[in-house]
Amino acid sequence: MKSAIAKRNHRIWATICDIPAGSVASYGQIAEIAGFPRGARQVAYALRKLPDRQSVPWYRVITSSGRIAFDIGTPAFERQSKRLSQEGVVILNGRVDMAIYRWQPDLDELLWKPGVAWDH
DNA sequence: CATATGACGACAA
DNA sequence: ATTGTCGCCATAT
Numbered sequence: 001m002k003s004a005i006a007k008r009n010h011r012i013w014a015t016i017c018d019i020p021a022g023s024v025a026s027y028g029q030i031a032e033i034a035g036f037p038r039g040a041r042q043v044a045y046a047l048r049k050l051p052d053r054q055s056v057p058w059y060r061v062i063t064s065s066g067r068i069a070f071d072i073g074t075p076a077f078e079r080q081s082k083r084l085s086q087e088g089v090v091i092l093n094g095r096v097d098m099a100i101y102r103w104q105p106d107l108d109e110l111l112w113k114p115g116v117a118w119d120h
Numbered sequence: 121c122a123t124a125t126g127a128c129g130a131c132a133a
Numbered sequence: 134a135t136t137g138t139c140g141c142c143a144t145a146t
Binding site for chain 1: 140141142143144
């Protein structure tokens with residue numbers, strides 16, 4: 001059977017896959033939706049261990065302040081910046097305007113996610 | 121068991 | 134806007 005960590009990562013990756021093209025989400029936002037409140041660093045960890053970059057839109061995950069997590073000028077930064085631009089996300093000085101591009105999942109999207117902390 | 125480490129986040133100067 | 138500190142929490146050593 002899969003380890004607990006594998007399941008957790010899988011859930012995080014699945015959540016990231018739900019971010020629509022042209023939108024972005026913060027690490028903390030992904031963590032919360034995936035069912036791990038305050039698990040922003042776990043999202044970062046899951047991304048580091050991403051087995052297949054092709055199947056997951058990792059580049060749509062940025063910091064809560066709208067900054068790309070990599071240092072400006074690094075190859076990683078350029079890759080991410082380019083991918084986002086291709087989707088129409090405007091990046092100015094390495095930052096995205098969260099007020100415009102932040103993913104806002106509607107209730108339906110949240111409901112079919114297992115483990116989301118809604119109150120009955 | 122004790123520290124160190126992170127593709128983080130919130131907040132105070 | 135920048136920088137530093139502290140909180141967070143699974144992994145790594």
